[in-house]
Amino acid sequence: MNSKNAKFDWRFFLQRLFTLIILGYFIFLASRAIIQNQKIKKEIEEINKQIREQEQKNNELQKFIEYQKTDNFKEKQLREKLGFKKEGEIVIAVPENKDRKTPTPIPTISASTSLKIPNYVLWWKYLSGK
Numbered sequence: 001m002n003s004k005n006a007k008f009d010w011r012f013f014l015q016r017l018f019t020l021i022i023l024g025y026f027i028f029l030a031s032r033a034i035i036q037n038q039k040i041k042k043e044i045e046e047i048n049k050q051i052r053e054q055e056q057k058n059n060e061l062q063k064f065i066e067y068q069k070t071d072n073f074k075e076k077q078l079r080e081k082l083g084f085k086k087e088g089e090i091v092i093a094v095p096e097n098k099d100r101k102t103p104t105p106i107p108t109i110s111a112s113t114s115l116k117i118p119n120y121v122l123w124w125k126y127l128s129g130k
Contacts, residue, residue: 067073078084085091 083091
C-alpha cells in the first residue's frame with residue numbers, strides 16, 4: 001500500500017509540474033506577443049507622426065505654389081531679380097556696402113604722452129650734441 005501511495009503522489013507531482021511548465025510557456029508567449037504589440041504600436045505612432053509632418057509640408061508647399069502664381073509674386077521677382085520697373089516709375093539704386101567697416105580712430109601721440117626720458121639724459125644729449 002505504501003508503494004501505491006508513493007506512485008500516486010509521483011504521478012500527481014508530474015501532472016502538476018507538466019501543467020506549470022505548459023502554463024509558464026503560454027505566459028512567456030503571451031508576454032512576447034504583448035511586447036511585440038507595443039513595439040508595433042510605437043512604430044505606427046511614429047509613422048503617423050511622419051505622415052502628419054509630410055502633409056503639413058505638402059500644404060505649405062501648395063500654399064507657396066499658389067503664392068507663386070499670383071501677380072504680386074511675379075512683380076516682386078521681376079523687380080528684385082531682373083530690375084524691372086513700372087511705366088512712369090523712377091527707380092533709385094542705392095548700393096549696399098556690407099563690407100564697409102566704420103573707421104577706427106588712429107591714436108595720436110603728443111609730447112606729454114611720449115616715452116618719459118629722464119631729464120638728465122635729455123641734458124646730456126643736448127650738451128654733447130647727440
